[in-house]
Amino acid sequence: MKTLVVELGARSYPIYIGAGLLEQDEPLAGHVAGRRVLVVTNETVAPLYLDKVTARLERFAPVAVVLPDGEQYKTLADLNRIFDALLGQRLDRRTTLVALGGGVVGDMTGFAAAIYQRGVSFIQIPTTLLAQVDSSVGGKTGVNHPLGKNMIGAFHQPRCVVIDIDTLNTLPDKELSAGLAEVIKYGLIRDTEFFGWLESNVDRLLARDPETLGFAIERSCRNKAAVVAADEMERGQRALLNLGHTFGHAIETGMGYGSWLHGEAVAAGMVVAAELSRRLGWLGAKDAARVGALLRRAHLPTQVPAGLGADRMLELMSVDKKVEDGQLRLILLKGIGDAVIRSDVPRAAIVEALDFCGAGG
Amino acid sequence: MKTLVVELGARSYPIYIGAGLLEQDEPLAGHVAGRRVLVVTNETVAPLYLDKVTARLERFAPVAVVLPDGEQYKTLADLNRIFDALLGQRLDRRTTLVALGGGVVGDMTGFAAAIYQRGVSFIQIPTTLLAQVDSSVGGKTGVNHPLGKNMIGAFHQPRCVVIDIDTLNTLPDKELSAGLAEVIKYGLIRDTEFFGWLESNVDRLLARDPETLGFAIERSCRNKAAVVAADEMERGQRALLNLGHTFGHAIETGMGYGSWLHGEAVAAGMVVAAELSRRLGWLGAKDAARVGALLRRAHLPTQVPAGLGADRMLELMSVDKKVEDGQLRLILLKGIGDAVIRSDVPRAAIVEALDFCGAGG
Numbered sequence: 001m002k003t004l005v006v007e008l009g010a011r012s013y014p015i016y017i018g019a020g021l022l023e024q025d026e027p028l029a030g031h032v033a034g035r036r037v038l039v040v041t042n043e044t045v046a047p048l049y050l051d052k053v054t055a056r057l058e059r060f061a062p063v064a065v066v067l068p069d070g071e072q073y074k075t076l077a078d079l080n081r082i083f084d085a086l087l088g089q090r091l092d093r094r095t096t097l098v099a100l101g102g103g104v105v106g107d108m109t110g111f112a113a114a115i116y117q118r119g120v121s122f123i124q125i126p127t128t129l130l131a132q133v134d135s136s137v138g139g140k141t142g143v144n145h146p147l148g149k150n151m152i153g154a155f156h157q158p159r160c161v162v163i164d165i166d167t168l169n170t171l172p173d174k175e176l177s178a179g180l181a182e183v184i185k186y187g188l189i190r191d192t193e194f195f196g197w198l199e200s201n202v203d204r205l206l207a208r209d210p211e212t213l214g215f216a217i218e219r220s221c222r223n224k225a226a227v228v229a230a231d232e233m234e235r236g237q238r239a240l241l242n243l244g245h246t247f248g249h250a251i252e253t254g255m256g257y258g259s260w261l262h263g264e265a266v267a268a269g270m271v272v273a274a275e276l277s278r279r280l281g282w283l284g285a286k287d288a289a290r291v292g293a294l295l296r297r298a299h300l301p302t303q304v305p306a307g308l309g310a311d312r313m314l315e316l317m318s319v320d321k322k323v324e325d326g327q328l329r330l331i332l333l334k335g336i337g338d339a340v341i342r343s344d345v346p347r348a349a350i351v352e353a354l355d356f357c358g359a360g361g
Numbered sequence: 362m363k364t365l366v367v368e369l370g371a372r373s374y375p376i377y378i379g380a381g382l383l384e385q386d387e388p389l390a391g392h393v394a395g396r397r398v399l400v401v402t403n404e405t406v407a408p409l410y411l412d413k414v415t416a417r418l419e420r421f422a423p424v425a426v427v428l429p430d431g432e433q434y435k436t437l438a439d440l441n442r443i444f445d446a447l448l449g450q451r452l453d454r455r456t457t458l459v460a461l462g463g464g465v466v467g468d469m470t471g472f473a474a475a476i477y478q479r480g481v482s483f484i485q486i487p488t489t490l491l492a493q494v495d496s497s498v499g500g501k502t503g504v505n506h507p508l509g510k511n512m513i514g515a516f517h518q519p520r521c522v523v524i525d526i527d528t529l530n531t532l533p534d535k536e537l538s539a540g541l542a543e544v545i546k547y548g549l550i551r552d553t554e555f556f557g558w559l560e561s562n563v564d565r566l567l568a569r570d571p572e573t574l575g576f577a578i579e580r581s582c583r584n585k586a587a588v589v590a591a592d593e594m595e596r597g598q599r600a601l602l603n604l605g606h607t608f609g610h611a612i613e614t615g616m617g618y619g620s621w622l623h624g625e626a627v628a629a630g631m632v633v634a635a636e637l638s639r640r641l642g643w644l645g646a647k648d649a650a651r652v653g654a655l656l657r658r659a660h661l662p663t664q665v666p667a668g669l670g671a672d673r674m675l676e677l678m679s680v681d682k683k684v685e686d687g688q689l690r691l692i693l694l695k696g697i698g699d700a701v702i703r704s705d706v707p708r709a710a711i712v713e714a715l716d717f718c719g720a721g722g
Contacts, residue, residue, distance in 0.1 A: 090680050115514060145441075153479050321478045321479075324453060
């Protein structure tokens with residue numbers, strides 16, 4: 001088992017990465033605060049891992065809530081199911097919530113923990129690659145609104161993250177690929193060497209070689225932890241983690257939540273960002289091509305869906321959290337491993353890049 | 362105009378108290394952060410003060426949301442109306458929410474501000490006595506759940522509180538009395554002299570004498586600000602502000618939100634707390650009688666509703682936020698102006714005090 005630490009002063013916490021971690025009580029049970037536990041999971045993950053996790057936490061008399069599976073259920077109304085369970089079972093402030101599942105379960109459970117009785121503890125047990133390398137680390141929690149992704153939420157850090165690599169054995173191929181989009185993102189924004197390693201190892205990752213997956217997860221978490229430690233509340237460089245996300249969120253919202261996986265939308269969004277960077281003269285054509293090539297090898301989409309025109313994409317992007325005083329902030333590339341935040345990109349350039357990448361096509 | 366400051370380091374903020382404050386742009390407009398404003402109010406307050414407030418904030422192109430009036434609408438579902446307005450109008454992170462109304466509007470607006478895009482600024486303009494002396498100060502925000510009051514929420518401090526005493530001219534008598542319950546509370550928990558002053562001045566307060574009301578509001582806010590500054594997150598003495606509230610919340614939940622005003626329920630709850638304190642030998646019979654007498658003179662209820670038996674009250678209290686590890690924490694009195702937190706009160710004593718105060722009667 002490897003242990004990384006997200007350094008956030010009094011709110012620092014460990015990330016445990018290893019095989020078979022759900023077969024043993026520690027480190028999970030040792031991080032429970034209080035006397036009771038509520039496990040939040042979904043109907044896909046519950047039959048696979050819920051009994052295992054509740055067995056680990058038996059001394060806390062665990063109770064479970066099983067949510068429907070899918071981004072379309074990441075709503076304020078569905079969040080209420082968690083509160084119904086907490087209050088129905090009379091679970092008080094000294095309860096720890098445990099998120100067992102992918103990004104949706106993790107974001108909703110963390111948000112419920114942030115606002116239940118004005119804040120209780122929670123633990124992340126991510127079971128998808130995307131959640132393991134990205135959403136379970138860093139304390140961003142929340143739900144969607146019909147008009148925008150993650151528009152309602154809070155910063156709330158978990159007490160620990162337990163990543164059992166064995167859970168990837170039950171992950172559908174499509175979801176494995178979606179997770180790889182966020183893995184590739186770290187290479188693009190701040191880790192040139194890792195990007196090169198991914199170009200050499202993407203096939204082994206798709207074949208689920210445990211050692212290769214373990215390395216990619218650890219390296220991704222290291223990158224995420226470093227960025228979050230430097231800028232927890234996203235006042236500056238944490239925004240770099242949003243490469244491809246402004247375009248991606250527009251795709252997810254525009255196509256209807258649950259129609260594209262988050263990682264798929266981010267992949268297409270990163271291609272638009274690379275293409276826009278190339279058009280603005282910051283990224284060489286060869287490097288821009290490497291971005292699309294690696295994503296394609298990971299079986300990820302590299303085109304904006306034809307149904308969404310550039311105008312509709314821009315309209316959807318205008319409500320993104322990266323907008324300030326009406327000015328769109330975009331993450332762009334100056335090279336592989338070198339991202340920048342720009343608020344001065346001409347609308348015409350964005351439209352051209354979107355058109356080139358398939359929007360309105 | 363008087364100015365008090367809630368001392369919370371970087372999150373310190375002023376409370377302005379005076380007559381005619383809604384007739385002038387400052388101090389209100391100077392505290393807006395960002396470029397836009399959303400005013401949240403309700404259908405009772407909107408016809409009285411909304412035009413006035415939007416006129417003060419004209420340079421921020423204010424938009425308004427008008428919520429239905431009443432505690433029964435303080436729900437997660439109704440909160441969504443605020444997000445619908447924010448996103449429908451494409452208001453981004455650099456928006457300030459303004460709460461114009463009583464405690465329900467203030468709690469909901471503050472909570473919406475706490476979780477919109479993971480946190481935006483807000484300003485309190487309380488228009489009921491209860492909101493002016495209590496709920497608008499201190500950063501507790503949230504909504505109710507059918508099984509418990511204020512169970513979903515966050516700590517989120519406003520940028521300022523603007524108390525225009527003139528707004529009390531339109532307040533129904535019943536609501537004025539409800540506000541007096543919280544005013545009297547400050548005397549009971551930490552300000553013996555103020556309690557004596559209230560015994561001498563309660564009739565002038567009910568007659569809405571502006572000077573007398575102004576003094577009571579200022580003194581109440583001073584007490585609240587001091588407690589909040591010492592213990593923002595309620596790790597210790599802030600809990601004293603909950604005198605009567607554990608019983609009161611049970612009454613509100615048990616009778617159905619909106620049936621009793623919050624201040625009315627707190628008044629009855631304070632009588633139970635005083636009676637329980639007397640039975641435990643901490644409060645003299647004469648002082649216990651003074652509590653009930655002053656509340657009655659303020660036209661407040663001093664009996665638990667007959668429909669709620671002691672067992673049902675205890676069941677409702679068991680989900681209160683003051684419960685930890687299944688142990689009920691109660692605020693009790695050792696004298697007028699001297700409150701304590703106790704977790705060791707025998708259930709039988711609570712039942713007797715509840716029975717004596719009308720529950721099950």
